[in-house]
Amino acid sequence: MTDSAARVAEFIEKWAAVTINERAVAQTHFNELCALLGVPAPLDSGQNSSVYRFEQPLTKSGGGAGFADVWKRDHFAWEYKTKGKYADLRGAYSQLLLYKGDLGNPPVLVACDIENYYVSIEFTGYRTRVEQFKNADLQNAATRELLRQVFLHPEQLRPVERVETITEQAAAQLGQIARLLEGRGFAPSDIAAFLMQVLFALFVEDIRLLPAELMSRSIREAIFNPSEFVPMIRALFQAMNSGGYFGLGNKIPRFNGWLFADDHVLPLNATELQYLSEVARLDWSSVEPAIFGTLFERSLDPNKRAQLGAHYTSRADILLIVEPVLMQPYRRQWAQVQAGVAALHAQWQSASGAARQRLRSVAEGMIFDFMETLAKVRVLDPACGSGNFLYVALHQLKDLEQEVWRYASGLELTQPELGITPAQFYGIEKNPFAAELAQVVVWIGYLQWLKQNGWLEGPTTEPVLQMLHTIECRDAILTMDSSGQPQEPPWPAVDVIIGNPPFLGSKRLRSELGNTYFEALQRLYGDTIPASMDLVTYWFERARKNVAEQHARRVGLLATNSLRQQRNRLVLDRIKQSGDIFMAWSDRPWVLDGAALRVCMVGFDNGEECARTLDGKPVATINSDLTAGQSIVPIARLAQNSGVAFMGNIKVGPFNISAEEAALMLAAVNASGRSNSDVVRPLMSGDDITGRPKGEWIIDFGPDCSEEDAALYEAPFAFVKTHVRPEREQNNRASYRRLWWLHGEPRPALWEALAGKKRCIVTVLVAKYRLFTWLPTHVSPAARLIIFAREDDYFLGVLHARPHELWSLRMGAHHGGERPTYNISSCFDTFPFPWPPGSEPSEDTDVLVKAIADAARELVQLRDAWLNPPGMGAAELKQRTLTNLYNQRPDWLSAAHHKLDVAVFAAYGWEADISDAEILTRLLALNRERAESA
Numbered sequence: 025m026t027d028s029a030a031r032v033a034e035f036i037e038k039w040a041a042v043t044i045n046e047r048a049v050a051q052t053h054f055n056e057l058c059a060l061l062g063v064p065a066p067l068d069s070g071q072n073s074s075v076y077r078f079e080q081p082l083t084k085s086g087g088g089a090g091f092a093d094v095w096k097r098d099h100f101a102w103e104y105k106t107k108g109k110y111a112d113l114r115g116a117y118s119q120l121l122l123y124k125g126d127l128g129n130p131p132v133l134v135a136c137d138i139e140n141y142y143v144s145i146e147f148t149g150y151r152t153r154v155e156q157f158k159n160a161d162l163q164n165a166a167t168r169e170l171l172r173q174v175f176l177h178p179e180q181l182r183p184v185e186r187v188e189t190i191t192e193q194a195a196a197q198l199g200q201i202a203r204l205l206e207g208r209g210f211a212p213s214d215i216a217a218f219l220m221q222v223l224f225a226l227f228v229e230d231i232r233l234l235p236a237e238l239m240s241r242s243i244r245e246a247i248f249n250p251s252e253f254v255p256m257i258r259a260l261f262q263a264m265n266s267g268g269y270f271g272l273g274n275k276i277p278r279f280n281g282w283l284f285a286d287d288h289v290l291p292l293n294a295t296e297l298q299y300l301s302e303v304a305r306l307d308w309s310s311v312e313p314a315i316f317g318t319l320f321e322r323s324l325d326p327n328k329r330a331q332l333g334a335h336y337t338s339r340a341d342i343l344l345i346v347e348p349v350l351m352q353p354y355r356r357q358w359a360q361v362q363a364g365v366a367a368l369h370a371q372w373q374s375a376s377g378a379a380r381q382r383l384r385s386v387a388e389g390m391i392f393d394f395m396e397t398l399a400k401v402r403v404l405d406p407a408c409g410s411g412n413f414l415y416v417a418l419h420q421l422k423d424l425e426q427e428v429w430r431y432a433s434g435l436e437l438t439q440p441e442l443g444i445t446p447a448q449f450y451g452i453e454k455n456p457f458a459a460e461l462a463q464v465v466v467w468i469g470y471l472q473w474l475k476q477n478g479w480l481e482g483p484t485t486e487p488v489l490q491m492l493h494t495i496e497c498r499d500a501i502l503t504m505d506s507s508g509q510p511q512e513p514p515w516p517a518v519d520v521i522i523g524n525p526p527f528l529g530s531k532r533l534r535s536e537l538g539n540t541y542f543e544a545l546q547r548l549y550g551d552t553i554p555a556s557m558d559l560v561t562y563w564f565e566r567a568r569k570n571v572a573e574q575h576a577r578r579v580g581l582l583a584t585n586s587l588r589q590q591r592n593r594l595v596l597d598r599i600k601q602s603g604d605i606f607m608a609w610s611d612r613p614w615v616l617d618g619a620a621l622r623v624c625m626v627g628f629d630n631g632e633e634c635a636r637t638l639d640g641k642p643v644a645t646i647n648s649d650l651t652a653g654q655s656i657v658p659i660a661r662l663a664q665n666s667g668v669a670f671m672g673n674i675k676v677g678p679f680n681i682s683a684e685e686a687a688l689m690l691a692a693v694n695a696s697g698r699s700n701s702d703v704v705r706p707l708m709s710g711d712d713i714t715g716r717p718k719g720e721w722i723i724d725f726g727p728d729c730s731e732e733d734a735a736l737y738e739a740p741f742a743f744v745k746t747h748v749r750p751e752r753e754q755n756n757r758a759s760y761r762r763l764w765w766l767h768g769e770p771r772p773a774l775w776e777a778l779a780g781k782k783r784c785i786v787t788v789l790v791a792k793y794r795l796f797t798w799l800p801t802h803v804s805p806a807a808r809l810i811i812f813a814r815e816d817d818y819f820l821g822v823l824h825a826r827p828h829e830l831w832s833l834r835m836g837a838h839h840g841g842e843r844p845t846y847n848i849s850s851c852f853d854t855f856p857f858p859w860p861p862g863s864e865p866s867e868d869t870d871v872l873v874k875a876i877a878d879a880a881r882e883l884v885q886l887r888d889a890w891l892n893p894p895g896m897g898a899a900e901l902k903q904r905t906l907t908n909l910y911n912q913r914p915d916w917l918s919a920a921h922h923k924l925d926v927a928v929f930a931a932y933g934w935e936a937d938i939s940d941a942e943i944l945t946r947l948l949a950l951n952r953e954r955a956e957s958a
Contacts (some may be wrong), residue, residue, distance in 0.1 A: 025920050026028070028866040029163070031060055031561070032060065032162050032163050033163070034156040035056060035057070035060050035159065035162065036159045036160055036162065036163070036753070038056075039053060039138055039139060040139065040157055040159065042107070042138055043107060045790075046549045049138065050093055050104035050138075051078055053104075053136075053138050053443050054066075054078075054093075054094055054102070054104075055067075057171075058175070058946050060162070060168075061168055061171055061172050061175065062172070063172060063175040063176055064175075064487070066074075066078050066094065066096075074097075075096065075097040076095070076096040076097070076099075077094075077095060078093065078094055079091040079092075079093070080092040080094075080095035080101075080127065082123045082126040082127055088605050090123065091701070092120075092123070092127055093466070095127055095130070096130070097130070098128065098130060098131070098178075099130055099132065099174065099175065099178050100130050100131075100132040100133065100134055100174050100175075100178065101120055101124060101127045101130050101132075101133055101134070102134045102136065102312060103116050103117070103119060103120050103133075103134070103135050103136070104136055104137070104138070105136070105137045106137060107133065107137045107138045107139050107140075108137065109137065112142070112156070113135040113136070113137060113140055113141075113142035113156075114135075114142065116135035116136075116137070116142070117133060117135040117142050118145060118478045119135075119478070120133045120135060120478075121476070121477055121478030122134070122477070122478040123430070124477075124870060125187060125426070125427075126430055126434070129148070129179050130178075131145065131146060131147050131179075131181070131182070132144070132145050132146070132174050132181070133146065134174065138155075138159075139158060139159055140153070140156070140158050140159075141155075141156065141157050141158070142156050143155040143156070143170070143171075143174065144546050145178075145182075145183070147181075147182045150183045150310070151183055151190055151307050151310040152307070152310060153181070153183050155170060188312050188315060188338075190306055190307060190310050190311060190312075191311045191312045191315055191319055192319060193306060194223070194303060194306050194308070194311060194320075195319035195320055195322065195323040195491055196323065197302060197303045198219055198223065198303060198320065198323045198324065199297060199322070199323035199324070200299055200322060201219065201292075201296055201299050201300060201303070202216075202219065203296065204296050204299070204323055205290060205292075205296065205874055207784040208293075209319060210290060212324070212325070213456075213457065214288070214290065215290065215324065216324040216325070216457050216461075216860070217288075217460075218288070218289065218290045218477065219285065219324055220283070220320075220324075220460070220461065220464055221261060221283060221284060222239075222257075222300070222505045223303075223308070223320070223464075224283060224464055224467075224468065225239040225260070225261075225264065226239055226240065226303070226304055226306075226308045227308040227309065227311065227468055227471075227472075228279075228471070228488075229308070230307060230309035230310075230469060231308075231309045231472065231475045231480065231905065232387075232480075232485060232767075233272075233277060233471070233480070233488060233571065234264075234276065235275070235276075238260070238274060239260065239300070239304065240304040240305070242256050242257060242260060243297060243300050243301050243304050244301050244304075246292075246297055247294055247297045247298055247301060248294075248934040250291070250292060250294050250297060253289070253291065253292055253297060254289045254290075254291050257289045258287045258289045258385075260276075260282075260794060261289065262285045262287050263276040264276055264277075264278075264279045264284045265278070265279065265280070265285060265287070266278055266450065267279075267283035267486060268490040276483035277484045277486050277488055278486040278487045278488070279487055279489045280487040280488065280489040280490055280491065280492040282463075282489060282490075283463075283464065283489060284949050291754055292388055309472065309475065311468070311472075312339070313412070313415045313419075313465055313468055313469035313472060314338065314339035314342060314412050314415060314416055314419075315337070315338065315339070316410075316412075316415075316465055316468065316469075317409065317410025317411045317412050317415075317458075317461050317464075317465040318337065318409070318410055318412060318460060320410070320459070320461060321409070321410045321458055321461055324457070325457060337412065337524075337614065337928040338411060339416055341614065342412060342413055342416045342532065342947065343416060344609060344612070344625060345413075345522055345580040345582070345625055345627070346413070346416050346417050346420055346580070347420070347581030348606075348607045348627055348637065349419055349520060349522055349578050349579065349607065349627045350403060350420065350421075350520045350522060350578070350580070351420050351421075351424065351695070352635075353578070353633075353808075354397070354398065354401070354421075354424060355424065356430065357394065357397070358394060358427075360555075361390050361391065361394045362431065363430075364387075364390055365387045365390055365391065365435070368383050368384075368386055368387040368390075368436060369387065371383050372384055372387075384437060387437060388432070388436070388437050388438050388948035389502070391428060391431070391432050391437065392440045393420050394428060395425065395428055395429075395441075395443060396440075396443070398421060398424065398425050398428070398443065398444055399443030399444055399445075399448075400448075401421060401444070401448055401519050401520070402448055402449075402450065402516070402517070402518035402519050402520075403417045403448065403449050403450065403518060403519065403520050403522065404450040404452075404488070404515065404516060404520070404521045404522075404523075404576070405449075405450070405451050405519075405521075405522055405523035406450070406451075406452045406500045406515060406521060406523060406525070406563060406566070406567070407450070407452065407523050407524065407525040407526060408451030408452060408458075408459075408462050408495065408523060409454045409455075409458050409462065409464050409524075409530075409562060410458045410461040410465055411451065411461065411462030411463070411466050411495070412465065413466075413522050413524070414449040414451055414462065414465075414466050414495075415465050415466055415469035417449065417520075417522065418444070418446065418448075418449055418466060418469055418470060418473075418474055419469060421444050421448075422444055422470075422473050422477075424444075425442055425443070425444050426442075427588060428440075429442065433776075435700065442479065445470070446466045446467060446470050446490075446492055446494075447490065447492065448492060448494075449466055449492075449495075450496075450516050451494065451496065451520060451536050452495075452496050452498060452499075452500040452513075452515070453495070453496070453497060454497070454498065454499050454500070455497075456497050458493055459496070459497035460497075462495050463491075463492045463495050463723075466492065466495070467489055467492075471488075475854060478507060480486060480514070491785060494516070495737070497512060499513060500515070500525075500562065500563065500566070501513065501545070501549075501562045501566060502541065502544060502545055502548065502574075504544070504603065509547075510544040510545070510547050510548040511548070511568070512548065515566065515570055515575065515576075515695060517570075517576070518575070518576050519576065519577050519578070519913065520576065520577065520578045520579070520580070521567045521570065521576050521578070521579045521580070521581070522579070522580045522581070523563075523581060523582070524581070524582040524614075524623075525559070525560045525562075525563035525564075525581060525582070525583070526559055526560065526561070527583070527584050527621070527623075528558065528559035528560070529558050529559075529562055529584075529586070530555065530556050530557055530558050530559075530591070533545075533555070533559060537559075542555075547561070549562060549565065552565055552598070553565055553594075553598075554593045554594070555589075557591060557592050557594065557595065558583070558586060558587070558592055558813065560581075560582075560583040560584070560587065561583075561587070561592055561594075561595040561629075563581060564581060564583070564595045564596075564599070564626070565595050567579040567581060568595070568598060568599050568602060568603070569627060571602070571603055571628070571630050572602045572603070572629075572630070576629065576841075576847070577630070577632075577791055578628075578629045579626075579627065579628050579629065579635070580607070580625065580627040581625070581626055582614065582623050582624070582625050582626075583623060583624055583626070584621060584622065584623055584624070584648075585610065585611050585622045585623060585624045587624050587626070587650075588610065588624060588846060589836070589845075589850065590659075590835075590847070590849060590850040591849075593648055593649060595651075596626070596648035596650075597648045599626075599628050599648070600647075600648050602630070603628055603630040603631045604628060604629065604630075604631040604633070604646075605626060605628045605630050605636070605646040605648070605650075606627055606628065606629060606633035606635065606636050606637075606646070607625070607626070607627030607628075607636065607637050607638075608624065608625060608626050608627065608637075608638050608639070608646050608650045609623075609624060609625040609638075609639055610624050610638065610639055610650040610651070610952050611623075611624060611639075612624070612625065620953070624650055625794070626650070626710040638650070638651075649834075651834070654942070658956030659835070659854050659948070659951060660849075660854065660951055660952065660954075661849065661853040661854055662853060662854060662855075662860070662951065662954050662955060663857065664853075664860035664861055664862070664863070664954065665852060665853050665855065665857075665860075665861055666853065667773070667777060667813070668777070668812055668813055668814060668852070668861055669811070669812050669813075669848045669852040669853070670771055670773060670774035670777065670810070670811050670812075670813065670848070671769075671771065671774075671807060671809070671810060671848065672771070672774075672805035672806045672807045672808065672810070672811060673724065673767045673769060673770055673804060673805060673806065673807060674721070674767065674768045674769035674807045675767045675768060675806075675807075676752065676755070676760055676767065676768025676769070677744075677747075677748040677751050677752050677764075677767075677768070678743065678747050678748055678751065679722050679723045679767065680707065680720060680721070681720050681721050681723060681743065682721070683719055683720075683721060685721070685743070686704050686721035688739070689704045689739045689740055689743075690704055692738070692739050694736060694737060694738050695738070696736035696737075698736050698737060698790050700737055700739065700740055702737065703723055703724060703725050703726070703729075703734075703737050703740050704721060704722075704723060704740055705721065705722055705723075705802060705803055705804040706719075706720070706721060706722075706725050706802075706803045706804070707720040707722040707785075707803070707804050707806060708722055708799060708803045708804070708805055708806060708809065709806040709808060709809070710788040710789065710790070710791065710806070710809060711790075712871055713786060713787075713788050713795070713797060713799075713809070713906065714788055714791050714792075714793075714795065714905060714906050714907045715905045715906075715907065716901070716902060716904070716905055722804050723740045723743060723744055724767060724770075724804040725737075725740075725744075725765055725766055725767075725770075726766075726770060726775060727766070727770040727771060727772035727775050728766075728772060729765070729766065731765060735763045736765075740904060741765065744764075744765050745765070745795075746920050748764060749764045749765070750763070752764035753942060769807075774811060774813070777813035778801045778811075778929045781801050781813065781815045782800065782801055782815065783798050783799065783800055783815045784798070784801055784811050784812060784813055784814065784815060785797070785798065785799070785811070785812035785814055785815075785819065785820050785823060786797050786799040786805065786809050786810065786811050786812070787809070787810050787812075787823075787846055788808060788809060788810070788846075788854075789808045789809065789810055789845060789846055790808065790809075790843050790844070790845050791843065791844070791907075792843055792907060792910075793906075793907065793910045794829050794833065794844060794846065795824075795906055795910065796820055796823045797820075797826045797884070797887075797906070798811075798884065799811065810846050810848060812852075812853075814861075816867075816877065817867075817876075817877035817878075817881050817884075818864065818867055818876050818877040818882040819861070820880045820884070821856055821877060821879055821880030821883075821924055821927065821928065822858065822876060822877040823927055824880065824883065824921075824924065825876075825921075825924050825925050825928035826921075826925040826940075826943065827925075827928060827929075827932070827947060828855055828930070830943055830947075831851065831855050831947055832844070832851040832852075832855075832942070833848055834944060835847070835850040835851045835854060836850060836894050838936045854951055855947070855951075856947055856950035856951045856953075856954050858872075858928070858931035858932050859931075860954065872927070872931045873931070874926040874928055875930065875931075876924070876927045876931060878927075879920070879923045879924040879927045880924060882920055883920040883921065883923075883924055886916060886917070886920055887906070887909065887917075890904065890909060891905075891906070892904070932946070932950075934946065
């Protein structure tokens with residue numbers, strides 16, 4: 025026997041004979057264990073008692089001050105118990121849970137009774153790993169190494185698998201079972217209802233509200249005899265519904281008459297049961313409720329299953345709203361309570377008798393009052409989906425509640441009961457499945473919190489679940505009265521409204537919602553929400569109204585960042601009029617139904633909140649366009665700018681042709697003598713401007729060509745008749761059906777404005793950089809282009825200079841982070857040029873205009889030379905794009921832009937070194953001056 029083996033054997037033999045209580049021998053056992061493992065003990069030379077010690081003082085969540093038997097900061101907390109007092113040491117571990125927060129939440133909790141060890145490795149965001157062993161197992165080198173890592177390097181024990189991963193795996197596997205059941209003809213609604221019962225049963229099994237392995241074992245046993253599955257699981261669900269026994273000695277608590285009221289069990293076959301047994305092996309106690317609802321809705325809803333594996337909204341995303349909107353006032357209030365109690369504590373320490381008790385009673389009253397405040401908080405998500413916002417709100421409030429409890433315990437004051445329950449959380453959801461899933465998510469989150477924080481040990485209060493009548497399945501913005509007239513559905517009176525209402529652009533409202541619903545919305549809300557506004561604005565207006573009518577105090581909602589655009593901003597203007605915005609994120613990445621998009625977040629109230637933050641930074645005020653500083657609202661559209669900027673054509677149909685087809689048509693001779701070049705045009709899209717021209721062609725008969733005239737262009741007309749007409753005849757819009765040979769939106773005003781011009785200015789609607797360039801007028805511009813009916817270099821120069829760039833970035837929306845949108849109404853129609861368009865001098869007579877025109881010509885010439893250098897091969901030319909040029913932004917390009925900027929500044933009468941902020945200030949003043957003088 026080696027020295028090491030002999031020392032282990034001696035340790036095992038010695039401590040097997042010890043039976044006295046833990047207080048007498050705990051420190052001796054711990055010191056000898058440290059010596060056996062070759063790790064420092066708390067009192068060894070060189071150890072710092074502030075980070076590693078016996079008897080670490082703490083505040084117990086369940087009451088009173090106490091001590092952790094052994095504690096090492098950021099490593100472990102260790103609780104000793106008398107040998108044999110606990111059958112499996114879970115009770116001792118549960119005590120550790122009650123005060124782990126007061127110990128800095130160490131990643132490892134150890135319960136030990138001298139002979140047995142219960143080691144729980146609990147890194148935040150990862151599944152909990154539990155190791156149980158005895159002294160005898162120390163003969164195993166792997167067991168000794170595990171303990172060494174606990175003492176020295178706990179980070180190396182961090183599990184590989186995150187709780188998000190577990191939740192993703194569970195959702196994917198349930199989705200596979202759902203697909204199999206659908207293939208056998210079962211209705212998706214029945215599948216979803218059944219699998220929700222299954223997943224909840226697996227969850228409560230893993231948090232030990234069901235006897236261990238009860239659900240899992242039933243599934244495994246049924247694999248070999250699937251006919252037993254239905255009666256076995258039905259009996260279990262009936263027991264969970266009413267309480268009682270399942271099999272020999274398995275006492276089942278009564279859950280309720282809601283989730284398990286329907287005991288209809290689907291008859292799974294052997295294959296499906298095998299999949300389900302794999303699901304059952306997962307650690308369901310570690311699922312992440314913040315994403316649970318979303319992923320399970322995707323797995324069980326056939327219409328959303330394709331989104332499995334796509335991005336989802338995380339807890340961190342949701343906290344960006346929940347923390348400032350819901351929690352901030354209560355955290356401030358709690359800080360005030362603590363300050364008051366601390367002052368009383370200082371007094372009662374030097375007092376005695378009745379005076380001391382009176383001071384303590386006042387302090388207890390302050391704490392009890394605050395806990396009662398938390399227990400009365402009401403939170404509403406009026407578009408709650410599967411409940412992830414409600415869960416995160418519940419979790420944050422429970423954490424604060426426990427903090428209050430622990431504080432009272434530390435001062436040895438009477439501890440108030442925990443009062444926050446799922447019944448404080450309200451939801452409105454139109455989808456029946458999502459509404460029921462939201463209840464499951466909230467309850468799982470609540471029970472998981474109780475379990476993880478040590479409040480779920482001992483007898484269980486029954487029923488474990490209660491029907492959450494606070495989560496309603498109905499429409500949040502429209503209902504009909506008995507006479508068929510549209511009405512606003514009532515929202516419950518609450519303290520805080522949070523959520524992410526549905527994102528649907530105004531152009532899709534009628535097609536997605538249907539004519540009847542859309543028209544009812546307009547009859548009801550048309551005075552406050554025009555038809556041009558996005559669907560999400562209806563939730564903002566309802567929430568604003570609830571605040572104004574004192575049915576809510578604070579609101580935090582999401583919208584796509586188009587909420588900042590002029591057409592949607594009316595709802596934010598109204599919020600500013602009846603209250604104020606105290607928190608906003610103007611442009612953040614988000615995920616909706618698996619798709620990445622950009623959103624803004626807005627927190628508002630009746631104006632009571634004094635602190636304001638924009639994009640995470642303190643500001644003095646937040647404007648209705650979600651900017652700080654000088655407001656650009658209201659801003660006027662200038663009549664002088666009209667008739668210059670236009671959007672490109674919307675074709676509505678397959679008018680595109682290949683280069684080969686275009687060549688044949690252009691070579692063909694028409695009996696009418698007309699040339700097909702009149703209607704066969706190069707097609708220019710956004711990619712042709714920011715990238716390399718693709719050489720695409722399109723048939724374009726212009727804005728008002730009659731069918732008879734169009735037929736004179738024989739081959740183009742025949743192509744459109746064959747390929748476009750069948751599709752257009754199915755279109756819902758009568759004008760599209762009737763004028764099938766014309767583009768859907770052929771822009772007659774654009775054609776008129778371009779008449780007689782050989783070139784025009786163009787920019788791309790959505791692009792990384794705000795670039796302007798020339799476009800020949802004989803081409804057909806696609807819908808994603810903005811065309812300016814000017815052919816003079818001066819006008820291109822002003823558009824491409826710093827003042828207009830800053831203005832367009834400020835006034836437009838942003839898509840995809842760095843991709844600004846150029847909106848004609850907000851970016852161009854409001855922009856005050858040095859002279860109103862059409863009234864500027866010619867460059868032949870004015871040196872200021874000529875300087876701008878010269879600088880613009882030089883910029884274009886330099887760019888064109890870089891884009892198309894002589895002798896360059898095709899592969900290299902492919903990389904020569906305007907986007908790549910501005911990505912690199914060489915010195916010569918910066919110098920050319922600086923020269924242009926200075927020339928434009930001079931035309932405004934500004935100094936050459938004017939700041940960006942001052943440019944916007946002066947443009948705003950000029951906009952108002954022009955509007956007032958019109």
